[in-house]
Amino acid sequence: MGRSWWGWGLDEEAVQGQEARELERAVRSFLPEADLTVHDAPAVGSLGLARPRVVVPESLAHVCSVAPVERVAHARGKALRDVVRNLEGVVGPVPDVVAFPEGEADLERLLDWCSGANLAVIAYGGGSSVVGGVEPRVGEGFAGVVTVDLSRMRRVLEVDAVSGAASVQAGVLGPDLEGQLRPHGWSLRHFPQSFEFSSLGGWLATRAGGHFATGPTRIDAMVESLRVVTPAGVAESARVPSSGAGPSPDGVFLGSEGTLGVITQAWMQLRERPRWRSQTSVVFDRFFDGVAAVRALARSGLEPANCRLLDAAEALINAGTSVRGGLLVVGLESADHPQEAAMERVVALCADHGGRVGRVRHSDEAGGGGGREERSARWRSAFVRMPYQRDALVRRSVLVETFETACTWGALEGLHARVVAAAQEAIGQVCGGQGVVTCRLTHAYRDGAAPYFGVYAQGRWGSMVEQWDEIKARVSSAIAECGGTITHHHAVGRDHMRWYAGERPGVFAAGMGALKREVDPAGVLNPGVLWPAGAG
Numbered sequence: 001m002g003r004s005w006w007g008w009g010l011d012e013e014a015v016q017g018q019e020a021r022e023l024e025r026a027v028r029s030f031l032p033e034a035d036l037t038v039h040d041a042p043a044v045g046s047l048g049l050a051r052p053r054v055v056v057p058e059s060l061a062h063v064c065s066v067a068p069v070e071r072v073a074h075a076r077g078k079a080l081r082d083v084v085r086n087l088e089g090v091v092g093p094v095p096d097v098v099a100f101p102e103g104e105a106d107l108e109r110l111l112d113w114c115s116g117a118n119l120a121v122i123a124y125g126g127g128s129s130v131v132g133g134v135e136p137r138v139g140e141g142f143a144g145v146v147t148v149d150l151s152r153m154r155r156v157l158e159v160d161a162v163s164g165a166a167s168v169q170a171g172v173l174g175p176d177l178e179g180q181l182r183p184h185g186w187s188l189r190h191f192p193q194s195f196e197f198s199s200l201g202g203w204l205a206t207r208a209g210g211h212f213a214t215g216p217t218r219i220d221a222m223v224e225s226l227r228v229v230t231p232a233g234v235a236e237s238a239r240v241p242s243s244g245a246g247p248s249p250d251g252v253f254l255g256s257e258g259t260l261g262v263i264t265q266a267w268m269q270l271r272e273r274p275r276w277r278s279q280t281s282v283v284f285d286r287f288f289d290g291v292a293a294v295r296a297l298a299r300s301g302l303e304p305a306n307c308r309l310l311d312a313a314e315a316l317i318n319a320g321t322s323v324r325g326g327l328l329v330v331g332l333e334s335a336d337h338p339q340e341a342a343m344e345r346v347v348a349l350c351a352d353h354g355g356r357v358g359r360v361r362h363s364d365e366a367g368g369g370g371g372r373e374e375r376s377a378r379w380r381s382a383f384v385r386m387p388y389q390r391d392a393l394v395r396r397s398v399l400v401e402t403f404e405t406a407c408t409w410g411a412l413e414g415l416h417a418r419v420v421a422a423a424q425e426a427i428g429q430v431c432g433g434q435g436v437v438t439c440r441l442t443h444a445y446r447d448g449a450a451p452y453f454g455v456y457a458q459g460r461w462g463s464m465v466e467q468w469d470e471i472k473a474r475v476s477s478a479i480a481e482c483g484g485t486i487t488h489h490h491a492v493g494r495d496h497m498r499w500y501a502g503e504r505p506g507v508f509a510a511g512m513g514a515l516k517r518e519v520d521p522a523g524v525l526n527p528g529v530l531w532p533a534g535a536g
């Protein structure tokens, strides 16, 4: 038992028993003819892995593994197409070596070895990439691939309680980080859905979006300074709360997805644990009335921590609630003051847009320890179970996957209509029409929002990757044509390269390419991500 090599999380947390039966019942309600035969993951020993193509130097042997289970477990991320290929026993590119550096000295030696021996290097945090970011599809030109797993670099090194910041090693996973900060009375309060099995370094390298639906939610907003080991040397930015000194060095490395260096440490701004919370839900007869209410909330200055608008299908599937247009879940939190007055304002704004507000709940966690409510709510919540349930559905040949974007408020209605139509048309063609497309707004800004779409469709075991790739290609093109970004928070990786290349300005791409050649002269860092494999 332990981490699943083929899917999300821990083997012992996999969906079974009553939860599995309920899931199957739910699927039958919208895919009545689905064949829900359960497919088991093959044993690693039966996969027939090729032998590693490289020999690890003796000086690095103590931090390197060539064990088959490590190599396959690090070969893919956690998207639908990763899980399906693992379950089918389809072996693709696999790292030759998985390295676990204990510190920067090991890392520097690893980068020297790989640069000198023409080995591609893939930085690996929690491996929760959903865009092929950790998959060694690096092209033909390399003698091998070394995946560098940062999990042994996982300590909070220093807490500056006066400034409210901490220096943290990049390999720490979410729960471990919060556990180390708790005795100091602080929290990073960055909770992506992948929180349990994703790392600080991964969040920084992909510019992850956290759970705050409004206000500063992207990890970028919480960074004071970064320390990055590159093949050309170490880059460490000045630790200041804000600076106007030229372009930001952190801006270059944030979102660099392992292509410019390995992020080893960061000074991160911390937050007090919230003490006062208020929450409610609001029902709308029309989805776009809910959209208008979210827009008003995003501009109100109230900065609700939670402000998720689910369309009717999403509300039914993921919240078990039947509504005509939309269900808005709103939550306010503060470490500083009660939220009753702010919630009254939320209620008024929602009512202005035709929302029917449900029961309002206020809570006061005296002492501000953040323990009770977080402990009870977080781990067993539907939000956290969702990836396990996704895997359970995939094992039963259900195509379950999400995609997301962000666009201006002005573009939202047109984009929504076009993307949903593109998804439904694709489902019609590749899944025989058996499927549902859902939408929720996950993040809202003064000028726009991040719509997050879900697809639940009838898959065909053996063809599910091709089915999904066809749907994904069509919706990605529709997003690009309607003024959306190819990703709001799932990163570029290898799978979004085609659309990312069209989105970034050519002059910017050329300038970044020059920087890449400077910091990674051998071109070994995550080839195929942000730049096509082989671009030098």
Ligand SMILES: Cc1cc2nc3c(=O)[nH]c(=O)nc-3n(C[C@H](O)[C@H](O)[C@H](O)COP(=O)(O)OP(=O)(O)OC[C@H]3O[C@@H](n4cnc5c(N)ncnc54)[C@H](O)[C@@H]3O)c2cc1C
Binding pocket: 077, 078, 079, 122, 123, 124, 125, 126, 127, 128, 129, 130, 133, 134, 150, 170, 171, 191, 192, 193, 194, 197, 198, 199, 200, 201, 202, 203, 204, 205, 206, 207, 208, 209, 210, 256, 257, 258, 259, 261, 262, 263, 264, 387, 489, 490, 491, 493, 526, 529
């Ligand atoms: C179920 C599920 C839910 C998700 N929910 C969210 C969400 O709410 N918000 C969100 O933003 N994303 C989400 N994601 C996507 C994913 O979790 C994020 O991209 C996350 O930031 C990746 O972190 P990681 O540590 O797992 O990185 P990995 O998957 O290990 O790596 C991702 C990329 O970052 C690079 N990288 C990793 N560590 C470093 C480092 N130290 N230095 C340099 N490069 C590095 C890798 O080479 C790779 O290109 C979700 C994914 C899943 C499967």
